[in-house]
Amino acid sequence: MGAQGGREPPSTDVNPDEAGSTGQTLIKAPRSLKEIFAEKDIWTCSTCFTCMDVCPRDAEFTEFMIALRNLAAKEGIIPRVYREQGTAIIDTGLAFRIPESRLRMREKYNLPKLPETEVEKVRRLLEGVGFTELIHRGEEK
């Protein structure tokens, strides 16, 4: 199976079906970055760093995937899971919204109260790099 979309990959000596998802992304070049961004491949790297650690040429492959994702985000292509975590950080300072039930559970199990985040300070930092605008970019109104 090719990755997503019905389009055939360009002819090449390497069979992209055997190259694994991340390899496919690269083999599909030359294609526009926008086409690559529109597919799922660049988001399915788990950032486990294994390829980076074993690479005999010290290719910083994981960093490359992250850079591609950052570029995609600038084009407004952001998977829902990252939008949700990004907005949770803007709203609460944490990537997950901790439910009330969990906070009550902390009391039950004698865990210390969760520290207050001072979220307005976090927001101010993130505003400084345009994160709030970025996380909503390309969002369907």
Add this chain to the structure above:
Amino acid sequence: MKYLIFLGCVIPYRVQSYEISARRVLSELGVELEEMPTYNCCGFPIEAVSYEARILLAARNLAIADEVGLDIITLCPGCSETLYHTLLELKEDEELRNTVNEQLGEIGLEFKGKIGVKHIARVLLEDVGVEKIKDKVVNPLEKVKVAQHSGCHIARPVKIMQFEDPENPTALKRLIEATGATCLSYEDEAQCCGGPVSGIDPDIPTRLVGDKLRRVRDVGAHALITVCPYCHLMYEGTQPMVERKLGEKFGIPVLHYPQLLGLAMGLSPEELAVNMLRVKATKLLELV
């Protein structure tokens, strides 16, 4: 021995059993914890969207620790990798440090880079030490056989973390053996749980979780031992769903390492929140 505890997001959100057992065990070992004031997300989850945001989120946490003056301990390898990686980047890159400090200055903070960051497994091995752990073991788990899963970010990227060879992980194994339990080997111990892509394509982690649990089951382990809240969620929390999807029964309890250690220290399963696990550790508890 005192640390500033950085809880991160996943643990207070869903993995309280890890926090409960870790606090209990660290206290027994004489490791004192101070709560990290006003902390925010480490930055790992949104690095995919913005490298700059990751740097700033991590830098704010590091600057808070600088202000308190204590080294950070994390229970999550993702948090320790992100914070430590950022610490090195800020120490080594003066231009980046100056830019970040300008931004931190606006909220009254400064990154000084005077504190360290360690994951709990590293604190246990390097600062507490295996000998001291063994001294606290009053109930060696001699009949218990487990398998280990350290999680990727505890040792990767190697050139940043400088901890152990992730292809041949021995850190968690040594900690497990200190409890008296046997740590069984199985195929591809270093394989990732797939957690970070679960929100993109759930079929990938389903396959990876299935692979791991099958291998662990087939070597006859009574449990899988983790030191990462996210890996735990994947192997434990999603196990019933993965079993349904793959049409295969695993029934592998997944314990946080502090739970295993706590049992060997003679603490009760309740004190260690073992009862909070979805996949019940009945067989293992019979052997304790």
